[in-house]
Amino acid sequence: MNTKTYAYRLSPGDALIVVHVQNDFLPGGSLAVPGGDEVIPVLNRHIARFVQEGLPIIATRDWHPPDHCSFHAQGGPWPPHCVAGSAGAEFAPGLALPEDVPVVSQATWPDREAYSSFEGTDLAYLLQEIGVRRLFIGGLATDYCVLRTVLDARRLGFDVVVLEDAVRAVDAEPEDGRRALARMREEGAEFADCKDFE
Numbered sequence: 001m002n003t004k005t006y007a008y009r010l011s012p013g014d015a016l017i018v019v020h021v022q023n024d025f026l027p028g029g030s031l032a033v034p035g036g037d038e039v040i041p042v043l044n045r046h047i048a049r050f051v052q053e054g055l056p057i058i059a060t061r062d063w064h065p066p067d068h069c070s071f072h073a074q075g076g077p078w079p080p081h082c083v084a085g086s087a088g089a090e091f092a093p094g095l096a097l098p099e100d101v102p103v104v105s106q107a108t109w110p111d112r113e114a115y116s117s118f119e120g121t122d123l124a125y126l127l128q129e130i131g132v133r134r135l136f137i138g139g140l141a142t143d144y145c146v147l148r149t150v151l152d153a154r155r156l157g158f159d160v161v162v163l164e165d166a167v168r169a170v171d172a173e174p175e176d177g178r179r180a181l182a183r184m185r186e187e188g189a190e191f192a193d194c195k196d197f198e
Helices: 037-053 123-129 140-157 175-185
Strands: 014-019 057-062 101-106 134-140 159-168 190-192
Touching: 014 037, 014 140, 037 057, 037 134, 057 140, 101 159, 123 175, 134 140, 140 159, 140 175, 159 175, 175 190
Parallel strands: 014 057, 014 134, 057 101, 134 159, 159 190
Antiparallel strands: none
């Protein structure tokens, strides 16, 4: 008799948000996140689980113009990355997103940075329209876009579960990723990994 208990059982009102698993954030990319490729097989397991349950999956992406304000040439902190239509902006080829997955593009204006997938997008409206109440969030990078997306989701009233085995940090400063996880927890996010699901 199997008496194992699981922390999470998926149900209507749940959605999976896959944040910025794009080539430029993977090893060899222009803004590679250390170990960024390690999230792909883990996210694929979560994606398969949501597909099996018939629950929504949404992918978000950086989709910058060539002269985006975050780039070095414009005085920003980052090298050019995820330029709209470029190979670097494409989702990782090993990421098993459904063909019809909704895609939310962010930071699309030259003069506006956006680390949160809610900022300047219709993500909140989309989630509300389909009755989502709880978000499971994974992707890149823990200390930037995942952090800001989680904080905005909590501010907007969503329950949030961070897929801790499916995020990786830039760690521009040592321990940035760890501090980001602590901040998410302070704001009411919960944490899970693959073994915590039924």
